[in-house]
Amino acid sequence: MGRAEVVVVPHCDLAAVSAAMQSPIPGRRWLVTESYFSMDGDGPDLGALREICNRAGAALIVDEAHALGVFGPRGAGRAQRRAWFRCSDRTLSKALGAQGAFVSGAASLCRWLWNRARSFVFSTGISPWICDVTETAVELARAADAERMTLMGNARALREGLSRQGLVPAPSFAPSCPSSSATTVLLSAGLSVWQRMAYWCRRSGPQRCPKAERVCG
Numbered sequence: 348m349g350r351a352e353v354v355v356v357p358h359c360d361l362a363a364v365s366a367a368m369q370s371p372i373p374g375r376r377w378l379v380t381e382s383y384f385s386m387d388g389d390g391p392d393l394g395a396l397r398e399i400c401n402r403a404g405a406a407l408i409v410d411e412a413h414a415l416g417v418f419g420p421r422g423a424g425r426a427q428r429r430a431w432f433r434c435s436d437r438t439l440s441k442a443l444g445a446q447g448a449f450v451s452g453a454a455s456l457c458r459w460l461w462n463r464a465r466s467f468v469f470s471t472g473i474s475p476w477i478c479d480v481t482e483t484a485v486e487l488a489r490a491a492d493a494e495r496m497t498l499m500g501n502a503r504a505l506r507e508g509l510s511r512q513g514l515v516p517a518p519s520f521a522p523s524c525p526s527s528s529a530t531t532v533l534l535s536a537g538l539s540v541w542q543r544m545a546y547w548c549r550r551s552g553p554q555r556c557p558k559a560e561r562v563c564g
């Protein structure tokens with residue numbers, strides 16, 4: 348959309364990011380990343396990315412879609428330190444259960460997006476009642492530090508339980524429990540039993556992400 352030349356680097360590979368920054372492409376550099384990859388259960392070292400960007404004179408854009416409400420004090424996300432990013436977007440549709448999104452950044456950047464970002468300019472605005480609901484959702488999310496600890500504890504317990512069953516999930520610092528396709532299929536039947544026990548278990552696997560081999564609970 349921005350007509351920039353796109354360079355894709357391997358997942359969470361800081362050396363590859365550094366190397367890409369050395370490439371002789373003229374013009375401004377922007378590094379765009381998610382702060383938490385929900386399908387992989389991991390995320391980049393944002394401080395390290397910030398340093399790479401500083402050295403290369405690049406701007407860091409962080410997508411906090413899956414981090415808002417889940418990580419950090421008051422659920423502010425993983426990029427809470429303002430100095431780490433030039434621009435960050437956070438969707439309201441995931442942990443906050445509403446709709447829409449917002450961008451944090453310099454006033455000049457926000458004004459520019461307001462006037463020039465085509466997909467924003469030509470989209471219908473959010474309805475006032477969704478804004479109202481969102482305000483309440485933000486208040487609830489801010490006050491939910493205890494629930495966030497419970498969430499992480501539950502995820503840890505799930506991973507440990509799966510490991511004990513020999514269904515070793517890949518390491519993850521967050522609620523996702525990434526695993527292989529075979530394990531996904533094996534677990535999908537079992538999950539329905541867990542749901543009857545009042546656990547909220549969702550499988551997200553190859554149908555939604557053909558190349559991914561993961562299950563997220």
Ligand SMILES: Cc1ncc(COP(=O)(O)O)c(C=O)c1O
Binds near residue numbers: 410412413440446
């Ligand atoms: C990484 C990421 N960013 C942004 C979005 C946009 O979310 P929405 O269109 O619901 O605001 C999504 C949706 O899944 C996402 O996965």
